Amino acid sequence: MGKQNWKPGTMVYPLPAVMVSCGASKEDYNIITIAWTGTICTDPAMCYISVRPNRHSYDIIKKHGEFVINLTTKDLAYATDWCGVKSGRDFNKFEEMNLTPGPSKMLKAPIIEESPLSIECKLKQIIELGSHDMFIAEVVNVQADEKYIDPESGQFRLDKAQPLAYSHGHYYELGKLIGRFGYSVMKKKTKKKLAIKNNKK
Template identity: 80%
Template sequence: MAKQHWKPGTMLYPLPAVMVSCGANPEEYNIITVAWTGTICSDPAMCYISVRPNRHSHDIIKKTGEFVINITTKDLAFATDWCGVKSGKDVNKFEEMHLTPGESKEISAPIIMESPLSIECKVKNIVELGSHDMFIAEVVNVQADERFIDFKTGKFLLSKARPLAYSHGFYYELGKMVGSFGYSVMKKKTKEKRSK
């Protein structure tokens, strides 16, 4: 099987397409769409977003030291893209996209009420990397939409919200589950038991 060599690039896909909300008061509330995001630590729970310094939200987040990662869905795909190509300097993204700013529990930045999951974050460090600055943050609270909670098990069923993924310039709805964490080991153990 032949492979081609390409120049170094950001080819780690798919990624979550998230809307990051920020601002300490309604006059400066803003939303930026980010795909450069992820988990970096479990205990304490920490994540990151990477933002270009020339983006309007960059200075807001740097000043307030807070932001909210709002998971996006198929129903939010248009707003997700729109909030990524428009600047908060020119438009009020909450108003234009008919999104509702909600109250965070631990920080001043608003959550997006239409998001199934909102992750409240406090910035711990800013790393200048080149085209982007990485905001390393501690998760201080998570708000989950009750419509997607299985109250019998206590599990959050994000798949029911039809989460959105970003891959090399395109948005995708996530497909069917093919396994769960540890299923490869459990499957092997089950086969070994049957063969005894």
């Protein structure tokens, strides 16, 4: 079997399907579902979202200069999709999807309480690119749901929340752990210990 050549396209999959909350008051709170998002830098912690200029949230984020990236889960799959196909011009998405706007620590924009992890972002730059503009932001705070923090290790166990991924127009829950960073060069003894530990969880 050979390779097929396709026309240029956005083929980096899977991606996180996140709900981005924005607005400075209850009157303009909104949620936009985004897959074009990712990490840019660790020090300072920076990330990005890419948004079409015609989306309702575009002007809200541009006006207030902040937003929150809320990670999603299997239980939030329906709300994640709905908030991506409906417009905040026509609906109050928090009310329609029974989602709870909670207080950010560093921003006026709300977090989504039902999300396992909310990343508070301060806008640094907007790069106009084409169909989407890239909003580059600095992470100013992260809120993690305590029920996913392992009491023994203190580690945040996002896997227990059954995180959602997006690929080619479809949503998937993430599957089985197959390794961790650096496992390819670990000593066999260490690998064995980790395997035993992970099987107990």
